[in-house]
Amino acid sequence: MEQYQRLKVLGRGSYGSAVLVREGGSGRQLRVIKEIDTSRLPRGAQKEVQTEVGVLKSLSHPNIVAYCDAFFEGTKLCIVMEYADGGDLAAAVKDRASEGRRFMEGEVMSMFAQCCLALKHVHSKHILHRDLKAQNIFLTATKVVKLGDFGVARVLDHTAAEAVTMIGTPIYLAPEVCNSKPYGTKADVWSLGVVLYELCALKPPFQASNIASLCMKIMRTEPDPLPEELYTEEARDLVAWMLRKSADGRPTVDQLLEQPAVGRAAQHLPGEAGAAAGARHPGPPEGPGEPRRPCRPPQQHHRAPPGGACADLAAEFHRNRELAAMLKARAGGAGAGRPPGLPRSHSADGLAPTPAGPPPTQGEASCAAAQKAAEEQRHLQALQDAAAQARRDRRQVQQRMRELERAEAQRAPGEGPWSAEPPEGQGPPGRPCGLDGAAGRRAARGAELDAEEARLRALQ
Template sequence: MDSYEKVRVVGRGAFGVCWLCRDKISSAKVIVKMINTHGMSEKEEKYIQSEVNLLKKVQHPLIIGYIDYFTIDNQLAIVMQYAEGGTLEKLINEQRQIKENIPEKTVLEYFTQILIALDHMHSKHIVHRDLKPANILMNRRKTILKLSDFGISKELGTKSAASTVIGTPNYLSPEICESRPYNQKSDMWSLGCVLFELLQLERAFDGENLPAIVMKITQGRLKQMGEHVTPEAKKLVDALLKTNEKSRPDVTDLLVDPVVLPYLISIHCDLGRLEPPTTDKRKPSASLSSRLRTYPTQSTLRAHSSSMSLLSSQHLTPTPSSIETGMKPLIKNLSQSRISSQARYHQHRFTE
């Protein structure tokens, strides 16, 4: 810990303590997860090492950043990026207390960011297994989300399926509740639960005890959504919360959905800027909707127009299947060509 100064404890888990620390050289705030390895079984040590390996493998602008790890006094220290804005769960609770719904455009912008992060994980055959608002972190301005907590994530083979019952009860998929094999589609169910909660400020499946929650999940007894939610958003929730996992869309299906696509293009345009903006010294507004740009900018519209022109130049017939065929390579190229600049720019913006 010679390089870091401890500030305060920010969390405790099954294996150790999370400290907010300050880098003694750069003064940057980081999270250091201290895990006591003394007396651990070989299986437990492998479990901890798997989290380190996953953090290394899933480096992405929308996934909490891995910085370093080292051992000290029978403890393993994992150094990770710090999220000043807290968790998505905290935001939902705050909005529930003041009885103010999160604007749907903001919800869909958040939803698309989570989709992009999941797409990166699923492309590496990794299932998060505990996707929930408490494991989604935010920057100070609450404009950027990052997935976190890979302690129970599992790496799958291309055609394999996991079978361990693990995760937070309210967000468990029916297949996990029924102890059936599961894959990336289980994360899609959890994502549907997160989307429902962002829109409604309450959990999709809740009950007095675990059996009651499990029964509602396996029967797909979803709470009715309010009139403030648009039919398009309700359709997304319904698609994700299909009890038959084979009927659920995967990430790539949703990334070309007409509701999601404009937000996807907007996010890629924002992350593609090479130069970070000048630090804004103004205090953020108390209103959530005024803090976030949740509408298409002129640059977004131009990018959308250019994308459509590209499709037109390729002589694509405007049917759902051909649009999907045309947009997937475009999305892939956007992601691959900008990943290095995204990481630099995003690291700057996440500290705002």
Template sequence: MPPKKLFLDIASPRRTSPVIDLPDASIQHDSQTASVKVTENGSFNVFNRSQEFRFTPEGFFRRKGRSKGPSREDEEQLSFKISDKDVQIVKQIGRGASSVVYKAYFARGGKYVAVKKIDCFDREKRHQMMNDVRALCSISDPNLVQLIGAYHAPEKGQIAIVLEYMNGGSLGDILQKVSKIPEDALSAITAQVLQGLSYLHRYKHTIHRDIKPANVLMDLNGRVKIADFGISAYVDNTLAVCHTFTGTVTYMSPERIDSQPYSFPADIWALGLTLLEAATGRYPYDASGGPLELMLQVLSDPVPVPEEGVLSPELQDFVLQCMHKDPFRRPTAEGLLSHNFILKHARRRVDLKAFMLCMADGDAMMDEAAVRVTGQYYRALSGHRDELASTSYELYTDTSEHCKDGIQVQGREAITQRLAAMADLHAAMGGSGHHIDSIKTQRSQDGTLFVQVKGHFQMGGSGPLAMGPQGAGPPTAFLEDFTLSLSSAGTARILKQSYRTV
């Protein structure tokens, strides 16, 4: 079987776009003069009187006010620096109304990411994208999907948003596998969702407006994160309300369907409805009659909790509180964290990692192991001796073999000594560390995993043996092969390793 290639080398010539400057009615902020501009150097700018977002082929930055060009201070504050060359597409993993989402390998970060690509000349799609970016670039809560960066691809007319990749899929994906989620696991999942919502509501004054199973993501370690802020709304204070009809109608609260002002309780309703679907394995309303009939049910019918005995009393009460028709009687996200449905299962320390084994995929685990082991190895090789020793203990065994330029050593201790000598030499020569350019993986018939890494390093800098300024030496390419053993839990060990410069 030919090796599966995780890295795609996309080397198309960059074409610049003409200057375009036009009003953008989709940007509904504090100015009626919002506009977009595409410049000759490939920069895509979205700005109004109070704020500017500049997307370039190398990343993006934001600042207050307008100016003719980026200052040195702006460039130094470009904390979302990333380009098309940094993220190599592996496969498409989703498609929404406004974007296509891909799984990609982020070589500089040594991990997988999700890349959401949007047509930047479609006004409605751009409006949702800007809401997404505004929200993402200012949040840091562990229960919200984090932004890694964004960039403009002028030759494709796209903005690409690079996000954390959650390898367990969404709550909707999980429901397709397990039919319904056990209450102990659902309680632990809900606790993390509530922490994310509490941060959004209390500290960022933001209504998500699209809480649903597809926007609750998980990884195989049991971490839960809220995703997709494309229609989120910022409110000036906790008493402010919204009036727009935006979001997925199937999870809209009664006040939103009735065109009434709404605020944070709308997210609580959607959470309750999501939990009811997750616990029973089906959407609780009858959506077969179309959107209008569904909206009438939400407005007029009682909350569709199942007959007695299907849900525990704690979960049924939790759902009923979330789905109270009067938004003023719904608890806050922070208040729901002390509900018995959450506290009852928190005392039992639910193992969400064990639950998420239902979403484990052999090929995905193989890819993750390859990236995890090689990333850990090269980071340790650039670090301190103590870090290198502890990493060697994790990755090698007493029978592991390491071959460098045709010379082989065996055993954890001998390999550690060799790696320490390599690291010392690189440091003395002012080496920039080993950088991964591509990874290929292939599973062998005996169950082991073959991994081939192509990369480069560069000498020069301030080491005692360095010959010039940082980066003075030309890059040196290397090729390194790993043979890994994988346990059923995903733990990997290096059985054989071969390194050579090319």
């Protein structure tokens, strides 16, 4: 530490502190030293510290806090990093909220584009940040954004790898993380979407009194819409796209950078960030007076459909219902309800009548009878499969309902419902959309399919 002059403590944590220092010698530049008392760290946290040093060494980008040095002083590990003299994004959002003064869309897109460029570089190294939040995004006096704090980052073995541990700040957790499912780079995209929402709304999209309620809100509810008078449809669509409940429905960072608003912001970034963005993402040529059209993400919905098990069960129920209806119509001779992949019947298939021909021979009649019997057997098998699927679905719905009732019974006394005002068209507070109705309809459909199966067996 002799080569550094301590100036002031910037912050303290459970196991150390961040200190502003000035380099000795001719440089005299300001740096931040993260001091971590390794003797007090549990074994897992010691690995996280080593991970942070390794990750910082491997990352070099204008929008990522630069690693300068690391050394031990007794039991303290000292990580020397670049100093961002503009504070962090959380403080900037808090200041604007206290002043009642929102960020203009141009400011938001400039900061967001820099975050995208930083995250693109991180993901290109097969690294998940896993704790992306406003407190870990730093600013310089010249408005350059710096992504930092890689203490819980995870280096993936390959691009398709997924992590399974729940790590991160609760309000930034993606639905798949809340649900203890494997997650990948799309979880970082969700967290960045929460940051983008915060920049626009000056508040988090999801808030609750405890972690359990917060996770339920993240998985089941939608955030309040952003004000239309302040932010364009393109900006609002970006937020909605990044905050889709399904990870598959979210964009990659590359797709975000391809959006016109983000691309335009990336071409006008300050300092080295602008030069790097211009080299990586040259803007398309524009004709004189050519209007810019806002880009909507593919398959954009004004209200996201119910997610998770509710959507899967509902979709499976509708597929079974349609299949059963077609089979029932076909068995009754209607013909119009032929399921895909099943051959047409030789009668009542909706075709124009054919001219009468010579009567069939005994061999032809036997062949036709065999074909009809085989076709009816296929119909019966398809109906049996649909009935079995309906019974399985009914058991899954009943099991899911029991799990939800147990979870609701275990909530802390006095805790409010998960969603005080459910979105239009969805179920009662605290339950996924339409599960009760779906369970009843599935039970009725299963009974109907069983009866239809018995009727066809009797016909045989």
